[in-house]
Amino acid sequence: MPLKEIASFNVKHLSILDENGQWDEDLDPKLSDDDLIKLYRAMVKGREADQRMLKMQRQGRLGTFPPTTGHEAVICGATFATRDDDWLVGSYREMPGRLMRGEPLERTLHYYNGREEGSALSAAHHLMPIQVILGSQLPHAVGMAYAMRYKGEQGRAVVCFFGDGASSQGDFHEALNFASVWQAPVVFVCQNNQWAISVPLACQTRSQTIAQKAIAYQIPCIQVDGNDALATYKATKDALDRARSGGGPTLIEMVTYRLIMHTTADDPSKYRSADEEKTWWDKDPIPRLFHHLKKIGVWDDQKQALLEEDVKNEVNQAVKNFESEVDFKPDAPFDHVFETPSAALEEQRALFLSNLRDSNNA
Amino acid sequence: MPKLNMVQAINLALRQEMAKDKNVLVLGEDVGKDGGVFRVTDGLLDQFGSARVIDTPLAESAIMGAAFGMSILGLRPVAEIQFSGFAFLILPQLEGNASRIRARSQGTMSAPMVVRMPYGGGVRALEHHSESREATFAHLPGVKVVIPSGPRNARALLVAAIRDPDPVVFMEPKHIYRAFKQEVPEAEEVGIIGQAEVVKPGEDITIISWGAMLRPTLKAVEALEAKRAARVEVIDLLTMSPIDARTITESVKKTGRCVIVQEAPKTLSMSSEIIALINDKALLYLEAPVKRVTHFDVITPYFGRENLFLPNPDQIEAALIETLDF
Ligand SMILES: Cc1ncc(C[n+]2csc(CCOP(=O)(O)OP(=O)(O)O)c2C)c(N)n1
Numbered sequence: 001m002p003l004k005e006i007a008s009f010n011v012k013h014l015s016i017l018d019e020n021g022q023w024d025e026d027l028d029p030k031l032s033d034d035d036l037i038k039l040y041r042a043m044v045k046g047r048e049a050d051q052r053m054l055k056m057q058r059q060g061r062l063g064t065f066p067p068t069t070g071h072e073a074v075i076c077g078a079t080f081a082t083r084d085d086d087w088l089v090g091s092y093r094e095m096p097g098r099l100m101r102g103e104p105l106e107r108t109l110h111y112y113n114g115r116e117e118g119s120a121l122s123a124a125h126h127l128m129p130i131q132v133i134l135g136s137q138l139p140h141a142v143g144m145a146y147a148m149r150y151k152g153e154q155g156r157a158v159v160c161f162f163g164d165g166a167s168s169q170g171d172f173h174e175a176l177n178f179a180s181v182w183q184a185p186v187v188f189v190c191q192n193n194q195w196a197i198s199v200p201l202a203c204q205t206r207s208q209t210i211a212q213k214a215i216a217y218q219i220p221c222i223q224v225d226g227n228d229a230l231a232t233y234k235a236t237k238d239a240l241d242r243a244r245s246g247g248g249p250t251l252i253e254m255v256t257y258r259l260i261m262h263t264t265a266d267d268p269s270k271y272r273s274a275d276e277e278k279t280w281w282d283k284d285p286i287p288r289l290f291h292h293l294k295k296i297g298v299w300d301d302q303k304q305a306l307l308e309e310d311v312k313n314e315v316n317q318a319v320k321n322f323e324s325e326v327d328f329k330p331d332a333p334f335d336h337v338f339e340t341p342s343a344a345l346e347e348q349r350a351l352f353l354s355n356l357r358d359s360n361n362a
Numbered sequence: 363m364p365k366l367n368m369v370q371a372i373n374l375a376l377r378q379e380m381a382k383d384k385n386v387l388v389l390g391e392d393v394g395k396d397g398g399v400f401r402v403t404d405g406l407l408d409q410f411g412s413a414r415v416i417d418t419p420l421a422e423s424a425i426m427g428a429a430f431g432m433s434i435l436g437l438r439p440v441a442e443i444q445f446s447g448f449a450f451l452i453l454p455q456l457e458g459n460a461s462r463i464r465a466r467s468q469g470t471m472s473a474p475m476v477v478r479m480p481y482g483g484g485v486r487a488l489e490h491h492s493e494s495r496e497a498t499f500a501h502l503p504g505v506k507v508v509i510p511s512g513p514r515n516a517r518a519l520l521v522a523a524i525r526d527p528d529p530v531v532f533m534e535p536k537h538i539y540r541a542f543k544q545e546v547p548e549a550e551e552v553g554i555i556g557q558a559e560v561v562k563p564g565e566d567i568t569i570i571s572w573g574a575m576l577r578p579t580l581k582a583v584e585a586l587e588a589k590r591a592a593r594v595e596v597i598d599l600l601t602m603s604p605i606d607a608r609t610i611t612e613s614v615k616k617t618g619r620c621v622i623v624q625e626a627p628k629t630l631s632m633s634s635e636i637i638a639l640i641n642d643k644a645l646l647y648l649e650a651p652v653k654r655v656t657h658f659d660v661i662t663p664y665f666g667r668e669n670l671f672l673p674n675p676d677q678i679e680a681a682l683i684e685t686l687d688f
């Protein structure tokens with residue numbers, strides 16, 4: 001019997017606005033001028049906050065944190081496509097998206113200053129707390145999507161972010177399979193920045209794309225230029241529309257680059273070249289959108305100057321708020337182990353507080 | 363003798379064992395080109411090549427499972443889990459397979475492998491980077507659990523772990539990775555797994571601790587002995603499992619008093635086990651209840667509060683005094 005081809009697949013790549021300013025008007029998501037400016041503003045603010053956090057970390061005013069510089073088009077484009085009642089289930093590299101959802105920057109600052117209080121408002125903004133266990137958030141997103149549908153909340157969906165490295169975890173594959181079997185309203189967004197700390201994508205997977213991994217699970221997929229905010233927005237919007245109307249999950253691979261260190265404790269010169277970084281600085285998503293907005297006449301240098309002033313002030317104010325909030329209950333960890341602390345735990349709290357009094361008196 | 367910190371000492375153990383035995387290899391996340399996020403495996407890739415120093419894809423369960431498979435066919439893999447907080451992802455393979463292959467195969471197969479992982483608090487790290495969960499591993503029959511307390515015993519015990527015929531979880535107190543240096547001989551030194559060390563002899567009270575807690579313990583002992591005539595015997599546990607019942611029992615029989623200091627939460631911890639052991643073997647020698655200084659049964663606080671929750675020398679000294687004066 002001759003071999004028959006019984007299935008064949010392809011993977012598409014979406015680019016709308018490329019690094020040379022080439023713009024595909026047919027594919028353009030046709031955002032209003034206002035929306036374009038909102039999206040651009042979120043990216044600029046994210047960059048400003050990130051750079052400010054770097055300085056604070058260097059001055060010892062923040063602990064270790066993972067910067068987002070270079071990721072703004074992925075995070076802001078995807079987040080801009082969501083509704084405020086969609087849940088965002090991220091990892092730890094989505095700070096600008098958290099700001100877009102209205103979570104104050106102060107919260108992120110507290111988190112990276114070693115305070116659980118940093119996550120206290122996340123639920124109110126439909127944000128899961130920052131996730132450090134790589135890949136573990138993907139199954140959560142599936143369960144949350146299932147719960148929304150189960151509760152009859154038609155039209156709501158979940159967007160789940162994770163990295164290229166995390167796509168090697170069993171949780172990634174298990175979650176995609178669940179999402180597919182359940183046809184859950186979830187959009188998986190892989191922030192493929194091509195590095196997992198020191199491990200390049202080529203050592204992470206032999207697959208030509210990360211997007212194609214969805215094909216094995218019968219999930220629609222697409223690869224997107226992750227430094228093109230119009231494309232990241234459009235791909236996410238399309239996937240969300242499908243999810244909202246009962247069409248199930250999507251995997252979007254957004255190809256971007258972490259322009260600086262993995263975390264402030266990392267030294268990229270140990271494993272990658274300055275030349276490589278330079279080629280990606282040339283694709284920086286923020287100037288790309290800036291030039292485009294100018295070209296289509298919605299932006300100019302004066303507006304840019306005002307915006308820069310504005311976001312600087314907002315970030316300054318957040319830092320001030322953060323630094324003036326210093327009154328933390330030392331024994332708060334006892335409050336949140338269970339809804340009601342056990343008797344044994346209360347006994348431990350008493351010991352903790354008496355130790356604390358002793359050391360304050362010493 | 364060269365003076366090394368713990369990172370350099372562990373690196374020395376790996377380098378020497380790899381040079382000596384081509385079955386020894388290293389695998390994990392960022393262990394190659396980066397030399398590990400703490401630089402413990404620095405230089406190994408250049409010296410031994412990528413077949414023996416493997417930057418793996420990001421998947422702890424597969425790191426553990428693959429290392430187990432390698433060990434079945436006679437290799438001696440040393441797997442690194444980047445932080446112990448992610449070691450829960452190896453439990454299905456450790457509990458389900460590595461710990462029990464000797465039993466399942468009726469002694470015809472074994473898993474001579476090591477899983478190294480930095481653990482513990484005190485370095486202002488992010489969430490999941492400060493836990494102390496040695497009891498979780500020590501609870502598994504068939505798994506040995508070792509925790510060094512300084513560069514010299516880290517080197518010697520890692521050599522022993524690599525040569526051990528059974529799976530060893532090797533937990534490295536990252537708080538003291540670079541905190542101090544010790545003389546570590548270039549010539550081979552092999553520790554003994556299952557043996558605690560009497561770091562300082564004494565007659566009046568025993569204090570037991572391990573890992574990064576040994577230093578605050580010794581500080582407390584020094585402070586106490588400067589004030590009182592009491593002589594404290596200090597035991598560095600070194601191996602959590604199999605526990606050195608003899609050293610503990612002999613000491614407690616001699617002193618009749620005991621304090622245990624651990625960084626881990628209290629419930630079902632190593633200190634619980636040590637108290638149970640004393641109950642079994644030396645109860646009638648006790649002149650005071652065994653006292654413990656521990657972390658609390660809370661989710662490990664982020665670094666803003668971590669120092670409030672870690673045992674400190676003052677608390678340890680107070681526990682010694684209370685037990686002496688009982
Ligand atoms: C389960 C787990 N294993 C290991 C780590 C340590 N770690 C933190 S980030 C990282 C690399 C992640 O790479 P990727 O998924 O590509 O995300 P990126 O940081 O590049 O955004 C590693 C190994 C972790 N946080 N969680």
Ligand SMILES: [Mg+2]
Pocket residue numbers: 163164165191192193194195196197
């Ligand atoms: Mg990455």
